[in-house]
Amino acid sequence: MSYSDLRDADAAVTDDSPPPARPRWRLSMSRRYALTAYLFLLPAFAFFGLMFYGPIINIFGNSLRTGPQADTFTGLDNYIQAFQDQAVQNSFIITLIFGAGTTIGAIVIGLGLALLVDQPLRGRVVFRAALLVPYLTSVAIVGLLWRNILDPQLGILNRVLDSLGLPTQAWLNTHPLATIIGVTLWMNVGYTMVLFLAGLQGIPEVYYEAAIIDGASPRQRFWRITLPLLAPTTLFVSVMMVITGLQAFAQAYIITGGGPGNSTDLFVFHLFNVAFTARDFGYASALSFLLLIVIVAFTMVQLRIGRRGEVQY
């Protein structure tokens, strides 16, 4: 029996007989539909509630406490401390630079690679697959791999440079932040390439054909057709990359240990050390909660700006 049958049956009861005394608990049809929808959504709500919202509430509760067991109530002291803490400010700035570098790099390089592999080149399927492999590899493995490659004394990269007569570099000492941005891009551009490739293949050919007839140059076609019509993909990529950039941890944990000095002390790595080295779970929770607010704010701003720029031909 379908919903329309049910509706008809209800209507028939209403039309053919005097209206029976309706039990008080009985819900109207629209409310019953709503209830049905909510019941179907309940498993998802339960999952998110237990796995995400519950822990967030728990972290907020912990952020109002201090001590090794986070059991002494201190109100907003942890938040006040966070705004005055030089190390936190330094870590936040480093993370913003890291997030900006990895986001812009992933968009520019990912789009460039997508344009390249969208051409009818020989072996492009292999090329696409090869570019995606780093993204499918665990970040821990990528970190260890690059640590070994970049080792100034025993790493393969300096050996290659040396054999070519070029000066060797202490990559992780002289430009540590740029180096971990580079490693992150190496890992992520395959993924953004796939996203941009899907976007490119969704643009109807007729626009390009019309533009060619009108005498548009390849550059004009890129700026006037490709880029505007890729706006939804670009928005998605930028939102995802900003979120993963602000949440980056393993690059500092595995490759640099946050150093030298504090030059790669990414925010999540910093709060990890606050929790597990200094053993201040309350303060670490406050930092986590502040990061959540920053990420939500960035995402909302990006979505607002991005949707304004969407184009339909």
Added chain:
Amino acid sequence: MATQQPTRRQLLRWTGAGALAGVAGSFATSCGAGAPDDETTADAADSGGDDGTFTIYWNAGHAYEAYEEVIKEFEEEHGLTVNFQKYQWDDMRTRLLSDFAAGNVPDLVEDAGWAQEFAISGDALSLQPYIDEDGAEMGFPDDWQPTTIDRNSYEGEVYGIQLHLTCVLPFYNKAMFDAAGLEPPETWDDLLEVAKELTGDDVHGIALNQDASYAWSWMLQNGVRYYDPETEELMTPRDAAVEALQFQADLVHKHKVAPVPTPGTDYSGPQKLLSAERAAMILSGPWDLLPIRETSPDLELGIAPALRREKQAAVQAGTSVFIPAQASHPDLAWDLIKRLTALDVEEQATDEAGMLMPRVSWAESSAVQDNDQYSVFAKAFPYAVDYKEDLRLTGKSGEIDELFDTLYQDVVMNNTPADDALDAFLSEAEQVLAD
């Protein structure tokens, strides 16, 4: 045959029942993680549980066959299943702190000098009642090196038993020294001279570690104390601390006899350089004996006594074992501690992996005294210092160590003048102590 369509009411009932089951199931699972006495939960086997499973956290590099055999015997005698979990130190600490917070702890832990810290926080069990009963029989504390007792004690009670005792000494490539007609250095001046002689042809005279704890060899030799509980001052005397830090930076940046240490979490960099014959000398401990032997069996390794400046000193290191306060099987854990620290087991572990042990009778045994490498370490134990002992008792050593890491990297890797970097360290570290 026509399939009967479920009615909307049925769909509603099933969805509701499914959702409730899901919620209840998830809730029960999440609660079960903290219920060690539930024999049916998988998590009980994953960590300490009262279900015939006995959980041990151990350093991944210390899972010697000698210990595996002891654990096997222990398992058979008590009819238990031992869950022997191995971790790198950082990962073990993360896991352990999470376990303390969740109330679901292992039965026995090998620790990297955390027993005092966890005694202060109430997470470690006092072993004093066990020691009062069994100490004389197992030779504790009389047969343990005296310096290992204080570092595992808090307010007059023992919380950890030293398992390994090590110290940091100069390791050198004998062939390189012999070829250059050089003797191992005894003082800082000797070291600089020797390092200059040996540097060249893609070889550095010495390789410093990226791990800041190795810097304390130089600090101790220059008479620096990390924390003075009487004056409540850090890094005293200050001038000596500046000099020791600057000396290390100068080896790298001024004299160029050492490569710039690479930041990271791996402390095996200098060992790899020594093994690859790219460094003539490093500072290290017995943990590098096995990797050097395995990767470079032809390398003639020499181990020299610690250098002297103001005095001869070496960084004391090593591991202990402790029982978490909430452990399910503390009596069994104590029984296992006694077995693991028995002299014959210590000797087997030394024989197998070259690890050094805390028993006085081990240091005095002919197997140690007749061995060129072990005997140098055994002779260094009396002047080896646990530089963090006083600081640990403040409960702030974690935060201050992090600041010291930054100080060391700023000076030795970034070549920031030691004087300026130390001022920055002191201002932040004093604030941490005051909070």
